[in-house]
Amino acid sequence: MYVLIGGAGMMGLRLAQRLLDLGHTVAVIDIDPLACQYAREKIGVMSFEGSAVSTSVLLEAGIMKANTIVATMTSDAINLALVTLSKHYGVPQIVVRLNDRDFAQPYRIAGASHVISTIDVAITRIVNAIEYPEVEAMMHFEQGQVEVLKLPVTKDCYITDRTVADIASDPKFPKGSLVIGYQSHPQADLIIPNGGTVLEAGSTILVVTKPNYLRQIIQFVGLSTTHLPTVEVSD
Template sequence: MYVLIGGAGMMGLRLAQALLEMGHTVAVVDTDPIACQYAREKVGVMAFEGSAVSTTVLDEAGIRKADAVAATLSSDAMNLALVTLSKRYGVPMIVVRMSERDFLEPYRIAGASHVISTLDIAITTMVNALEYPEVESMMHFEQGQVEVLKLPVPSDCYIAGRTIAEIAQDPKFPTGSLIIGYQCHVCADLVIPNGNTRLDAGSTILVVTKPGLVRQMIDYMGICSSHRPTLEVSH
């Protein structure tokens, strides 16, 4: 996939690096010659110096053949212009970083496929860390109607040594919740468990549940914040 990134700031460059490592062809567009040089020499992607909302520069960068455009410019107004131009060029996937929520509807009207609010993500992550320190990570789906939790299974955890079937039949297990992933240790692959899967101490599980059942799930498992590892958050 050929991905064109508007903006070679911290987010744009890290996105470029991640996409490159996944095997995609990546190019960035930025007015800063130093940022473009860094992108070429340090990240290893193509870089085009100039405005990301200039049709001349976008044509040079190959927007007509782009499979996706990521708008990561610092200004919502500039990002909106890039989204609009990308749509006019017929780019099938347009992802944009949003700073101000007032731009959500304009982005959608302009044709953005995905609008990512970096501020909302940061706030939600910090709130979750403060409210549920026992949870290694948490993801929201369907506008927060469903939560996916990554939880440790320490040796003194209530479910350690029990099978999925035994846990599912336990009347104290939060109704409507499911254990959908199991990792026996940190270096092992994540697998989809079945009823016979036994949850060993030191393992990790993925649980799907409702927002109102998160605390109940943590209490059911009997884990506390002291079991929560210190994690480095990717920026």
């Protein structure tokens, strides 16, 4: 896949490195010659010096053959212009970094496939780390209507050495929640468990649940939650 990134700041360069590691063909556009040089020499991606909203620069960078374009610049106005031009040139997937929430709808109207607020993502991660220190990772889907938690299974957990089926049938396990992933140890592959999968100490699990069941899930697993109030599980 050919991915064109508008902006070679910290986000754009890190994204370029990650995409390159995943095997994609990547190019960045930036007005800063030093950033472009760094992208070429240190990361190993193509770079084009100039404005990311210059049609001549975009055509030189191969926007006509790009599968995805990502607008990572700090100016929403410039990002919006890049989204509009990308739509004009028929780029199938357009991803944009949102800085000011007032631009969210204009981005969608202009044709952005994905609008991502990096500030909101960072704030959410920080709040989750404060509120739920037991959770290794948490992801939100459908505007926060569904949560996926990554939880450690310690030797003293309530769920240790129990099967997924046994856990699912436990009346204390929040209804509608599911164990959807299992990793026996940090170096092991993540698998989709079946009912007979035994959750061993030292492993991690992925659990999908509703937001109002977050604390119940943590308490059910049996992690240390002394700082959290006890909440009864309800249907």
